[in-house]
Amino acid sequence: MKPVVDLKYCKGCNICIYMCPKKCYSKGVDISPRGYFAAVVSEPQNCYNHKREGKLICELCVLSCPDQAISWHPEGEETK
Ligand code: SF4
Ligand code: SF4
Helix, strand or coil: CEEEECCCCCCCCCHHHHHCCCCCEECCCCECCCCCECCEECCHHHCCCCCCCCCCCCCHHHHHCCCCCEEEECCCCCCC
16 A cells, blocks of 8 residues: 545645654655645655455555545556
8 A cells, every 4th residue: 555645635744754653754845735835745656554354454644644635545546
């Protein structure tokens, strides 16, 4: 599974960047439709849940996002 940031909800606070122990996130460089520099999942292969199905062993980023902007998607699934 891979974490995906929903641009509709992310406000670019960067908490996920500082929380992730595997440095999966980086600061956004493009302005989102909401006008924020939304965080980017730049290194999804570093995630503890990479190639993992079923029970996830880390959800720090999802749980610490104040805007519930991060969700799980199957790897290989196209996301915008
Ligand atoms: S913690 Fe949530 S709102 Fe903040 S940058 Fe990350 S995804 Fe966006
Ligand atoms: S689940 Fe854990 S390792 Fe994976 S991106 Fe989120 S904080 Fe990082």
